[in-house]
């Protein structure tokens with residue numbers, strides 16, 4: 001009997017359905033094949049929360065450090081693609097500004113300013129597409145600020161990002177990457193080198209360069225950029241979609257903005273901006289009902305784990321008062337837990353509160369319904385909204 005015969009639900013699962021609307025299929029898999037072999041994926045998919053945690057905690061058995069990891073092939077080794085001591089060595093120099101207090105002190109006023117500026121530009125129109133006109137530009141501005149790259153504005157950072165993402169996607173799809181990604185990465189590296197050579201500033205890159213070689217600083221800068229744009233755009237857009245799509249829950253939040261943090265966690269739980277993370281088995285090992293072979297791809301479905309009814313009763317319900325929404329795994333877990341989770345939360349909270357306070361009767365455009373989409377990065381392709389314009 002082949003491995004595919006042992007996992008009939010996995011064999012019937014297509015990547016297309018996981019990209020479109022995965023939740024019913026993930027629920028079936030979680031109930032009957034919580035670690036399942038998906039021939040279309042060429043790997044295992046883990047959908048139960050306890051097993052997902054096990055994989056992400058045990059980096060000695062389930063590593064990110066594998067030549068198939070596409071990001072590392074474009075930007076070189078970084079904290080995202082290393083494990084063990086090398087991972088710690090790459091990650092530690094970047095930790096300080098992302099701690100909760102440092103995030104508040106270092107970023108809150110910048111985020112408020114940027115949010116204010118973006119909303120002021122949108123306000124008179126009475127309608128907008130908030131993913132590209134608001135969430136995306138805010139995410140880029142905050143990452144640019146966090147990196148402290150001398151001389152690189154948001155447009156430059158965005159163009160590097162687009163080129164690097166294209167190359168990573170080409171490699172993931174099994175194609176040869178075009179030259180754009182390498183060229184963009186070379187420009188980013190030169191900007192990192194210039195920033196470090198200028199020295200003296202409070203740039204994160206300058207302090208990291210005291211502990212890492214310059215190419216290592218550049219690789220991690222690329223990963224911070226890579227990690228901070230698409231995911232944060234998704235986080236803000238999905239949270240808006242969830243809130244505006246549930247007027248009863250929105251009314252609760254409007255009556256008490258303290259509930260906004262719960263609403264954000266609940267949105268991350270239902271649609272984590274990055275729906276999966278990949279690991280590779282270092283040795284033969286058992287995981288739940290499955291026997292994993294050395295070298296196998298093990299994909300953790302954060303979206304699946306986040307709707308595990310053993311932890312989240314009535315898991316498909318959006319409930320801003322859910323007591324344990326904070327147990328969601330959108331920022332992963334273990335050594336690779338998102339370094340900037342506090343920053344992303346602060347950014348989303350400020351963004352949502354300002355939008356709700358400043359745009360009266362903010363609502364979804366009823367003629368342009370939308371839903372999250374995507375295998376890895378999940379968000380609506382556009383989020384059209386309306387509000388009562390002052391004029």
Ligand code: HEM
Pocket residue numbers: 064079080081091142143223224225227228229231232235268272273274277278330331332333335336337338339340341343344
């Ligand atoms: C300012 C925004 C952000 C920045 C700068 C950022 C940066 C990073 C970095 C550098 C890592 C690698 C950590 C490591 O490997 O040790 C990481 C991991 C991760 N981040 Fe973020 N991130 C941001 C926002 C987000 C958001 C909004 C989400 C999801 C909603 C997210 C989800 C993740 C996940 C799932 C991982 C783990 C990847 C893995 O285990 O393979 N991040 N992030």
